[in-house]
Structure formats: C-alpha cells, structure tokens
Amino acid sequence: MDRFKKAALLTALAENLRKKGSWCGETHLQKATYFLQELQKVPVGFDFILYKHGPFSFELRDALTAMRSDGLFELHQQWPYGPSLIPTQKSRDLRQQYSKTMEKYQKQLNFVADQLGKQNVSELEKLATALYIRMESSSKSENQRAKYLHALKPHVSLDDSLEAIKTVEGIVKRAKSASA
Amino acid sequence: MCPAPKKVSKHYHELRDPVHIFVHFDSDERKVVDSRPLQRLRHIHQLALTYLIYPGATHRRFEHCLGVMELAGRVFDVVTSQDNVTDRIRESLPEIKKPNVLQYWRRVLRMAALCHDVGHLPFSHAAERELLPSNWDHERLTREIIYSPEMQEIWGQLTPPLRADDIVRVALGPAKAKDLKFTVWETILSEIIVGDAFGVDRIDYLLRDSHHAGVAYGKFDHHRLIDTLRILPSPDTEEPALGVEEGGLQSAEALLWARYLIYVQVYLHPVRRIYDIHLRDFLKAWLDKGRFLTNIEAHLRMTDNEVTSALLAAARSKRSAGHDPASRIVKREHFKKLYERNPLDVQENSEAASAIFKAAEQEFGSDNLRFDQYPAKGGGHDFPVLLSDNRIVRSGAASAVLLKVPPIAAEFIFVAPDKRDKAMAWIEMNRKSIITRWEKKNG
Numbered sequence: 001m002d003r004f005k006k007a008a009l010l011t012a013l014a015e016n017l018r019k020k021g022s023w024c025g026e027t028h029l030q031k032a033t034y035f036l037q038e039l040q041k042v043p044v045g046f047d048f049i050l051y052k053h054g055p056f057s058f059e060l061r062d063a064l065t066a067m068r069s070d071g072l073f074e075l076h077q078q079w080p081y082g083p084s085l086i087p088t089q090k091s092r093d094l095r096q097q098y099s100k101t102m103e104k105y106q107k108q109l110n111f112v113a114d115q116l117g118k119q120n121v122s123e124l125e126k127l128a129t130a131l132y133i134r135m136e137s138s139s140k141s142e143n144q145r146a147k148y149l150h151a152l153k154p155h156v157s158l159d160d161s162l163e164a165i166k167t168v169e170g171i172v173k174r175a176k177s178a179s180a
Numbered sequence: 181m182c183p184a185p186k187k188v189s190k191h192y193h194e195l196r197d198p199v200h201i202f203v204h205f206d207s208d209e210r211k212v213v214d215s216r217p218l219q220r221l222r223h224i225h226q227l228a229l230t231y232l233i234y235p236g237a238t239h240r241r242f243e244h245c246l247g248v249m250e251l252a253g254r255v256f257d258v259v260t261s262q263d264n265v266t267d268r269i270r271e272s273l274p275e276i277k278k279p280n281v282l283q284y285w286r287r288v289l290r291m292a293a294l295c296h297d298v299g300h301l302p303f304s305h306a307a308e309r310e311l312l313p314s315n316w317d318h319e320r321l322t323r324e325i326i327y328s329p330e331m332q333e334i335w336g337q338l339t340p341p342l343r344a345d346d347i348v349r350v351a352l353g354p355a356k357a358k359d360l361k362f363t364v365w366e367t368i369l370s371e372i373i374v375g376d377a378f379g380v381d382r383i384d385y386l387l388r389d390s391h392h393a394g395v396a397y398g399k400f401d402h403h404r405l406i407d408t409l410r411i412l413p414s415p416d417t418e419e420p421a422l423g424v425e426e427g428g429l430q431s432a433e434a435l436l437w438a439r440y441l442i443y444v445q446v447y448l449h450p451v452r453r454i455y456d457i458h459l460r461d462f463l464k465a466w467l468d469k470g471r472f473l474t475n476i477e478a479h480l481r482m483t484d485n486e487v488t489s490a491l492l493a494a495a496r497s498k499r500s501a502g503h504d505p506a507s508r509i510v511k512r513e514h515f516k517k518l519y520e521r522n523p524l525d526v527q528e529n530s531e532a533a534s535a536i537f538k539a540a541e542q543e544f545g546s547d548n549l550r551f552d553q554y555p556a557k558g559g560g561h562d563f564p565v566l567l568s569d570n571r572i573v574r575s576g577a578a579s580a581v582l583l584k585v586p587p588i589a590a591e592f593i594f595v596a597p598d599k600r601d602k603a604m605a606w607i608e609m610n611r612k613s614i615i616t617r618w619e620k621k622n623g
Contacts, residue, residue: 004530005623025562025576026559026562027416027562047358049354049358050361050362051354051362051367052367052414052419052421053414053416053417053419058354058355061557061558061559062555062556062557062558065556065557065558065559065587066555066556066557066587066589068556068587069526069555069556069586069587069589070526070530071523071526071527071530072530075576075583076583077576077577077580077583078576078577079577080573080577081574081576081577082562082574082575082576082577083576083583090527097623098623100623101623120416121416121417122416122417122418125416125417125419153419154272154364155272155413155417155418155419155420
C-alpha cells in the first residue's frame with residue numbers, strides 16, 4: 001500500500017475516533033491502527049513491537065510526522081491532555097482521491113472507532129497489549145495471558161490485566177460476527 | 181633514607197574535550213576505548229564532507245562517542261540519585277533499590293554509549309544508503325561488533341563482567357533491535373542514549389557539531405536540562421519514562437529548537453547534500469560490486485582515509501572508476517540547486533518535488549539531475565513533566581512551544597552546472613503547471 005493511501009486511511013481513522021469522542025493523540029492513533037491492522041486485517045503494513053504503552057510502531061510514528069509535514073494533520077494543544085492530531089481539509093481532499101479504498105475499508109474503520117473511540121490512554125494501553133498477547137500466544141488460558149500482561153507491564157495490576165484480556169476477547173468475537 | 185615510593189599505576193583517566201571539558205573513564209573502560217573498533221572512529225568524520233562548507237567541521241566520531249559516554253554517566257547519576265526518585269518509581273523499578281545492580285547497569289550504559297556508533301561506515305551517514313546489502317545498516321554492524329569475539333573478550337574482563345546482550349539493547353534501543361525484548365528499565369536506559377526528546381547522543385552531537393561548525397544553532401543549556409531529568413510515571417498509564425522537572429522544560433524546548441535549526445542550517449545545507457550524493461556515486465563506482473563489505477575485519481579496515489586516498493587518485497585520472505563524481509568533489513564542481521521543497525508548493529501538492537524532478541528528467545536527461553529526499557520522521561516529543569505542585573502532565577500540555585517545532589523535511593533537485601541557467605528558466609516557466617497537475621489516484 002503506497003504512503004498516500006495509508007495516509008488517507010489514517011486520517012479517516014482519526015476522523016472516526018474523534019466522532020466517537022476521542023481527543024485523538026498519537027497514542028490513540030497508534031493503538032487504533034494496531035487494532036485496524038491486526039484484528040481487522042487492513043494491510044497498512046506497520047511493524048509493531050511492545051514499547052511505550054503497549055504495541056507501538058516506529059514506522060507509524062514516522063508516517064504521522066511526515067503527514068504533519070505534508071499538511072495532512074495539525075497538532076492542537078488539548079489541556080490537560082497531550083496534543084491532538086487533527087485531520088486537515090487537505091486530508092479530506094486526499095480521501096476523495098482514494099474513494100474506492102475508503103469505501104472498501106469503511107466497515108473496519110467504523111468498527112475500530114466504535115470499540116476504541118471512548119477509551120482513554122490507560123485503557124488503550126491495556127487493551128492493545130492484551131490483543132498483542134493474544135496474537136502472540138492465543139493457545140494460553142485467559143489467566144496465563146493476564147499474568148503475562150502483568151509481567152510485561154508491572155504498573156497494570158493483575159485484576160486489571162485479566163479484565164483487559166476478557167474485554168479483548170469480547171472485541172474479537174464482535175469483530176468475527178461483524179465480518180461474518 | 182626512605183626508599184623511593186613505588187609508582188602506583190593510575191586507575192582513573194581523563195581526556196580534555198572541547199565540549200565537556202573533561203571526559204572521565206577508569207582502566208576497565210579504557211580497554212574498550214583502546215579497542216580496534218573504537219580507535220577506528222578516530223578516522224571517521226562525524227559530519228562527512230561538511231568540512232567542505234564549514235571548514236571547522238573536521239571532528240571525528242571518536243570524540244563524539246567519548247562525549248556520549250560522559251553524558252550518559254552524568255544522566256544516570258542524576259536520575260538514579262535517591263533524592264530524585266519517588267517511592268512509586270522505586271516500586272516499579274526495583275533495579276534502583278540495589279546498589280550492586282545499579283553499578284552493573286551504569287557500566288552497561290556507559291559502554292553502550294561508547295560503542296553506539298562503532299558500526300558507522302566511512303563518512304558516517306553520507307555513504308550508508310544504497311551501499312550496504314539489504315537488511316544491513318550501521319546499527320546492525322554495531323551489534324555485530326559488540327557481539328564479536330574481540331569485544332566479548334573485553335566484556336568478560338571488566339568488573340563486573342558485562343553481558344553483550346545488555347549492551348546491544350541499551351546501545352540500539354527498541355527501534356533498532358526489534359527482535360529483542362526490553363524491560364521497562366532497559367527501555368529507559370536506551371532512552372538515555374537514543375531517546376528522541378533528550379537522548380545524550382543527540383545532546384552531544386548538537387553541541388559538538390555546532391562548536392566545530394562554528395554556528396550557534398545547536399547550542400542550549402544542557403547542564404540545566406541534565407540536572408532536571410527524572411524518571412517519572414507517565415501521566416496516563418503510570419508506566420515509568422524519562423521526563424523532566426518543570427524547571428528544565430525550557431531547556432528541553434531549546435534542545436528541540438536547536439535541533440531544528442542546525443538541521444536546516446548545517447545538516448540539510450544543499451551543498452552538503454550534493455557532496456553526499458557525489459560521494460555516494462563515487463563509492464558505487466569504486467567499491468567492489470558497489471557495496472561495502474559487512475564482515476567485521478573488512479569493516480574495521482575501511483575508514484575515511486582509504487576512501488579519501490582513492491577519491492583523490494580517481495579525481496586525477498580520467499580512466500579511474502568514479503572519476504566524474506570524485507572530480508566534482510575535489511574541484512568543487514558540484515551540481516547546483518535547482519529546486520527545494522517549500523511549504524507553498526507542498527500545500528498545493530505533497531509530491532511537488534518529485535513531480536518536478538520527473539518532468540525535469542524528461543527535459544534534461546537523468547545524468548544531469550540528482551534528487552535528494554530527507555523525509556520527516558521522529559516523534560512528537562511526548563514526555564512527562566513534573567510540575568512544581570507535584571502534578572505530572574504530558575509535555576504537550578505543559579508547553580505550547582514544543583507543538584510549534586516544525587517537522588524537519590527536505591527535498592532538493594540538483595542540476596549539472598552547465599545546464600543550470602537553462603534549467604532555472606525552464607522551471608520558472610513550468611513549475612506551477614507541473615505541481616498543480618494532481619495525479620488522479622483513483623484508488
């Protein structure tokens with residue numbers, strides 16, 4: 001997928017998250033893109049590793065910075081949060097250029113925004129890490145995965161880890177039934 | 181008469197340094213400083229051929245690596261000082277509570293800082309692109325050297341002995357060692373070296389490059405910044421991260437502006453960029469199969485000295501491989517800037533530069549043109565800030581200035597000197613029509 005098609009999808013994802021109430025900082029977009037790619041199988045082609053607040057892609061970080069440089073996103077200060085990434089008019093023009101792609105992935109974009117749009121950064125960290133663990137070791141029991149999450153992120157309690165694992169199971173089931 | 185006292189050999193050493201005044205190390209660390217991979221860096225220019233534009237910029241990677249080691253130790257001492265660590269952080273990072281463990285990691289950090297650039301090719305970044313096999317870069321070479329038998333022997337001789345795995349993790353960080361798993365503690369240590377916001381690699385090269393280039397752009401109050409660095413819980417998730425006290429926020433802002441300005445004025449100077457391209461063209465012609473070798477022995481043998489010697493010889497002889505680019509460098513007959521990325525054209529068309537380049541190639545032929553691209557990259561400078569009332573907030577909320585630092589991006593089109601006037605007239609006539617001709621994506 002070329003970089004402008006990816007850019008069109010990322011700005012659409014940001015628009016959808018904002019419509020659901022997200023203040024849409026970089027962390028929101030990182031985690032939402034992870035769900036879009038790994039759960040919804042939209043081939044945006046980013047390489048995610050476990051890093052700040054869960055799965056993180058340095059390539060996606062670079063892509064977002066390049067999109068700011070190209071005038072597709074603007075940073076707006078959002079006290080008391082961090083900066084929001086706001087899609088520009090130019091990004092709307094770009095999405096029109098890729099109308100077929102937008103149509104093809106609209107359902108997946110909506111699904112991710114529905115599931116994550118209202119989550120704060122702390123919840124996103126837990127859910128995205130829970131999905132990362134599920135992708136890595138789906139055969140393990142929920143309790144085993146919760147222990148692993150707690151070991152990877154010691155600041156997340158075991159109870160919260162288990163809850164995140166169960167919430168992600170629910171999201172995965174809804175994703176399957178939505179795509180059936 | 182008393183016998184003459186026995187001469188005690190010195191265990192602590194210091195070197196004079198123009199930026200940090202003194203760089204300190206002990207006899208164990210000296211074994212690494214004296215190793216072949218480190219000594220080779222005495223012959224690798226920090227800023228490639230920038231000295232052809234800024235004559236003072238002849239400094240080498242060797243002193244940069246010493247400076248990064250010095251600063252890494254200073255930052256480590258500040259952020260792990262018991263006065264600067266809260267109970268919450270002590271709970272999250274048990275390493276901080278154990279003096280022996282801290283001592284081990286301090287040594288790992290300093291050695292990782294010292295070795296973080298040992299994989300650099302001749303002329304540092306200038307020659308890296310296109311001149312290594314796919315999946316290779318200087319960080320991978322750095323890793324191979326840290327794991328090499330020669331260095332493993334040294335790691336084993338230190339007190340305490342160091343694990344090469346730990347040095348690699350901390351030297352490269354998660355972005356360049358994606359196959360390795362990092363604990364939160366290791367992530368923080370690697371941020372001390374390679375972090376986007378205030379990694380000591382960045383602090384040292386900004387100060388050192390501005391000092392040698394003779395420009396003021398890279399300077400900022402690094403003493404204040406280092407004194408106010410802290411390990412803090414992230415405001416949203418509690419995950420520990422490298423942050424800063426409110427009193428150091430302006431120094432952090434100044435660092436990021438310093439970086440922006442020195443990039444624009446020095447690193448992305450168009451003449452410097454075209455010399456990089458001519459150097460790359462020369463190396464492609466001169467090297468066997470147009471590539472550097474990646475085995476350690478070959479890497480350690482190849483420095484700027486070997487390349488410069490070959491470059492000068494090639495410039496003298498028309499029959500030598502790479503004569504044309506070598507001659508352009510030596511005689512200063514480099515290609516000239518024809519077009520540069522600018523906000524007005526980018527607003528119209530994000531791909532304005534490449535569109536103009538394609539059209540110019542058809543008009544003047546590809547041999548007479550070169551295209552250079554430095555894409556915007558890096559992070560949004562998100563780090564925790566400890567306010568004076570003990571609240572912890574994200575940097576983007578505490579500083580309006582940070583949000584204003586523009587992403588750094590550059591694109592240049594260069595043209596052969598004899599075609600320059602004609603090309604300038606052509607671009608004046610056609611620029612507008614080329615960039616407004618949006619390619620229909622229809623995807």
